[in-house]
Amino acid sequence: YAPEVYAKGAANFARLLEEGILIRDPTPRYYVYRLRMGAHTQTGLVCTASVAAYRAQRIRRHEFTRPEKENDRVRQIEALNAQTGPVLLAYRDDADLDARLAAVTGTAPEVDVEGGDGVRHSVWVVDDPGWCARVSERFEAMPVLYIADGHHRSAAAARVAESRAAADPGAGAEASYDYFLAVAFPAGQMRILDYNRVVRDLNGLRPEAFLARLADDFTVTPADAPVSPQRPGEFGLYLSGRWYRLSLDPARVPDDPVARLDVSLLTDRVLAPVLGIRDLRRDPRIDFVGGIRGLGELERRVDDGGMAAAFALRPTPMRDLMAVADAGKVMPPKSTWFEPKLADGLVSHVLD
Incomplete structure (x- = not known):
């Protein structure tokens, strides 16, 4: 968070503009952005999203943000006078728009590049006024959009908009800072991977006693x-060199959109009451492993002796994420792992 870091970023951004590596659009336009990772493909729209819609909950959140991360993003936007990292948005499937x-x-x-992680990023520039108008109409007709990833980016953009509007109360019409950079994809095309847990100890229990405690709630x-895991309330457990399937009776899964999430069920029935891990953000006894690393990574973390047990979770479905956001609630930490990731800096939104 040193000032020199933001200054260097601003200098680099200015240089890329000056050298013509980044090109300013002469007229308003959209970009179609396709991500391809192995056999998975998703196609969305690069746009700027309304801060007013974000504040009015038409662009809905499902996570809390951390002040230090918000502050970092605010300083980066202010230093560059631009947003270079897009917010990942989801919309309910719309066949006409997708077509x-x-x-x-x-x-x-216009751009077709493969990143070091094997993800292919392809971008098409669309400047046809009629096409752009029809696409805008489709989005305006949507009651809500959902933030999939980028809660700190959207929160920071809203803070920048507020501070700039306060500094220029006579500005009147909407300014560029009243919008934030985003890429919106149909929910049905987005891919959420599992976000697994590993724990350092069994809270004083021997493995056989731990399994016995689990049997009070689960079929082990x-x-x-x-x-x-393939269904709600089902988990994989790797303990002492062996895998177990933990199955919770479906009748015991709550109706509440947050409490019924598998990440919540694991915390409420295992991590907190049995292992004493209640604060997933701060407790050093727990760590998280993104599904992109595979279940073999869970075995490695335990077999190497650093962790006592690992839990494999089912990926959180997009419908559950949207249900939480629609209810005005937030998901537990580390609930979703989206792949593939958007590229920062491929498209930017300058605030002038």
Whole structure:
């Protein structure tokens, strides 16, 4: 968070503009953005989203933010006078809109690059006024959009908009800072991977006693292979070199949109009451492993002796994320792991 870091970022951004590596659009336009990772493909729209809609809950959140991360993003935006990191948005599937975006991808992209992680980023520039107007109409007709990833970015953008409006109360019409950079994808195309947990100890319990405690709530079944949960209330447990399947009676899964999440069930029935881990953000006895690393990473973390047990979770479905946001609630920490990731700096939104 040193001032020199933000100054260097601003200098780099100015240089990229000066050298023509980043090109300013002469007229308003949209970008169609396709992500391809292995067999998975998703196609969305690069746009700027309204801060007013964000404040009015038409762009809905499902996570808390941390002040230090918000502050970092605010300082970065102010230093560059631009937003270079897009917010990942989701919208309920719209066949007409999806068809319009897909039709654009039948031509050669303006940008087509593969990152070091193997993700291919393809971007098409669309400047046809009629096409842009129709797409804008489709989005205006949507009652809500959902923040999938980028809660700190959107919160920081709202803070920048508020401070700039306060500094210039006579500005009148909407300014560029009243919008934030985003890429919106249909929810049905987005991919959430599992976000697994590993714990350093069993809270003083021996493995057999720990399994006995789990049997009070779950059906515990030994497994001959790694367990990838497939239904709500089901978990994989790797303990003492062996996998187990933990199954909760569906009748015991609550109706509340947060309490019924698998990440909540694990915390409420295992981590907190049995292992004494109640604060997932701060407790050093727990760590999190993104599903991109595979179940083999859970085995490695335990077999290497650093962790006592690992829990494999089912990926949180997009419908559950949207249900939490619609209820005005927030999900527990480390509930979702989206893949593939958007590229920062591929498209930017300058605040002038």
